[in-house]
Amino acid sequence: MADKRNSIAGKVATPNLKVGGGSSKEAIDVDANLYKAVGSRIKITCAPTNNVLEGTLFTACTLTNAIAINTAPAPPNPSAPLASQPGDYHIIPFAHILSFEIVGSGERAAESGPGFEGAMPSISKVDLVALQAREEQTIRxxxxxxxxxxxxxxxxxxxxxxxxxxxxxxxxxxxxxxxxxxxxxxxxxxxxxxxxxxxxxxxxxxxxxxxxxxxxxxxVPSGGAARAPVATPIAPRKGG
Structure with missing residues (x-):
């Protein structure tokens, strides 16, 4: 039986892709173009209020049908690594993306292909088995x-x-x-x-x-067992 979630992912959120401000209105494939844009600076328009966000595409997840974008400003020094940027992340469902534009290639590892493998800072794969084991242990x-x-x-x-x-x-x-x-x-x-x-x-x-x-x-009192008072000797007075 086909995975219903994956079949839906290709139907929902087919935003328009413009590379470098071009005029192309060709609908993108969520599983391909968004994935390839990880690490790039992008500008997206989101429903329902048509608000525009610009930042670094941190991830595009077809499991949750959402992207994460870091809208923190790029560092003044263009050569500074993106890992040094402060984080201001937004999670946006695919279905809320009205348009999608790549405005900068961003920082990528040398001679790397598109997607997560070349993203900077590097993005590790999520160990779903470990997450499930942690969830089960937390429940126990x-x-x-x-x-x-x-x-x-x-x-x-x-x-x-x-x-x-x-x-x-x-x-x-x-x-x-x-x-x-x-x-x-x-x-x-x-x-x-x-x-x-x-x-x-x-x-x-x-x-x-x-x-x-x-x-x-x-x-027993919180201060411990009560102690007997200690008598303080009194010095004899001079002169008898």
């Missing part, structure tokens, strides 16, 4: 983070959960805290609320110590 991390937040529990319960999860595998099961997949801490999350099967007595004892330590630390 977000789900994991969301699973670490109790639903409908108090702030104190969440703080206890966070403290335990720093050292032990911990998850929520409704309003219950599950530690090591064997020990339950039920509301109101006290030492008496800790439950575990008989064969998990050792794990229960460990969790109980962690919870007890957590509550003991909460009782």
């Amino acid at each position: 991390d977000m789900k994991k983070k969301d699973a670490q937040k109790g639903k409908g529990v108090s702030r104190e319960a969440q703080e206890l959960f966070d403290a335990i999860s720093r050292t032990l595998p911990t998850r929520w099961a409704d309003a219950q805290i599950v530690v090591n997949d064997s020990v339950l801490i039920l509301p109101p999350y006290t030492l008496e609320s800790i439950k575990a099967p008989a064969e998990k007595a050792q794990s229960e004892a460990h969790v109980r110590k962690v919870v007890e330590h957590y509550y003991n630390r909460k009782k």
Whole structure:
């Protein structure tokens, strides 16, 4: 089955191409001429308000059916590399391009062909597999983070959960805290609320110590344990 997206790309946005201010009104091929113009200075007229943008064509993407143009002014020194220019990028869909004119060849690598390979600064291919892997990992991390937040529990319960999860595998099961997949801490999350099967007595004892330590630390003032006042010796007065 043909790729519907690619078939549409040839139909939408067939702007007119004028090279160097010429009068040619021949419709361009998006996949060819825009691609070849990467790195060139171009002037485009955009719908719906007929606004005109002039700058360096950074990329032409048939995957998203859009171009990116850097409208930052060219450096005063013509020999300065385009990489030194400040960036002022605009993303424009193909369908919004009414006309397209090449006004300068721009900077390209020596003896390079048209398109991305000769563009300056160089443009690397996007690794779609790496991007998809990063997206999937981000989704997994977000789900994991969301699973670490109790639903409908108090702030104190969440703080206890966070403290335990720093050292032990911990998850929520409704309003219950599950530690090591064997020990339950039920509301109101006290030492008496800790439950575990008989064969998990050792794990229960460990969790109980962690919870007890957590509550003991909460009782201590933020500045640490209170110190007994130190008596300052008073020097005897002269003359008795």
